Amino acid sequence: MKRDHVLKRLREMHLDVDIPPQATFYVWLNLEKLPSPINNGLTFFEELLKEKTIVIPGIFFDINPAHRRNLFNSPCHHFVRLSFGPPLEELDRGLDAIEKVVKTARKEGTRAFGHSYKKSLDSTSDHHI
Template sequence: MSLTPPSTSSAKPSSSSFKASRAPSSFPTWKNWIPTWWLNLEGLPRPIADGLNFFQACLEEKVIVVPGIFFDLNPSMRRDLFDSSCHHFVRFSYGPKMDVLRKGCDGIERVIT
């Protein structure tokens, strides 16, 4: 199961394909553990196909994701930030309560459709 948009030649994945990949109704609960997904954005249209732009679009829908480049190790800034292998990813936490997750998934759906 993944929220990763399907890689297709079309501009945007269909709303139904996103809904079909939504989170299940329950998750394991482990103390001091926050489950996360890494979402690959490369299949999305250009404006939102990278972590920073997707993050900005999600903020407009009151959804927070964390751009993948924030997790990239780049000591002494040896390479350009946008050359990061994490540039096209965001991290999505599914630790909040289910009603909050549903609202977040609805917001992400509005961003990608």
Template sequence: MQLAAIPLLDPFHAQQEKIALQKHFKAKRDHVLARLKELHLEVDIPPSSTFYIWLNLEKLPAPLNNGLTFFEELLKEKTIVIPGIFFDINPAHRRNLFNSPCHHFVRLSFGPPLKDLDAGLDAIDRVLKKAKKKGMHEFGQGYLKTSLEIPEPVQVSG
């Protein structure tokens, strides 16, 4: 097995493999960015060295403009994005997550196969069309939207 792996370590072969991978992921990145643009979801800073897209939702109507609601609605469509607040560095827990600078973002991966990426982008399209057709009242019901809605603890006398 080790002898069979030696040709793979050849610098020319490794360079060719690197270039092939870069082309492959660039094509997928460009495809996802183009589809997002068609959905009027522009990416502020296109990725150049990862297979993740940091998508700003601030221009969407509330409550779809926050990562948690966007995540929740896409989950109903069997699609997963990662809410931006999961990447907030807040070690002292001094900030309420709803005041996080990451609150209006989600992270998308363009690592999966192209057909899966298109299925996820189609799900985003369905959620946006649902919002346009039915309005915002149906969105964001699965969690408390602000810290103001968190009830005070109940004191139990015993």
């Protein structure tokens, strides 16, 4: 029931879950279609922390032996992992926070989140995470 509730709320926000979970209580949310800067897991995570909501950036799950590639090039970079394990009222508070951040980004873009993100995203080739 909670899984279906979370997926329905995410669909209503026009957020993509490429593969709905079948045997876990985690959702992998695809952020690629969101406006910059919240279209990557790290920035999305940071903005949701401001709303007292935690998601896990996808790159935290990237297996990158010997650091062969920059994590900004990770196939997990545009994802976050959500859990629908908490009680429904907590899930709704978190989903409300996600909705607030997404609406702000869609309405105001980069300027809603400060200038420091743009600089760090523009120079990703210089970062070695």
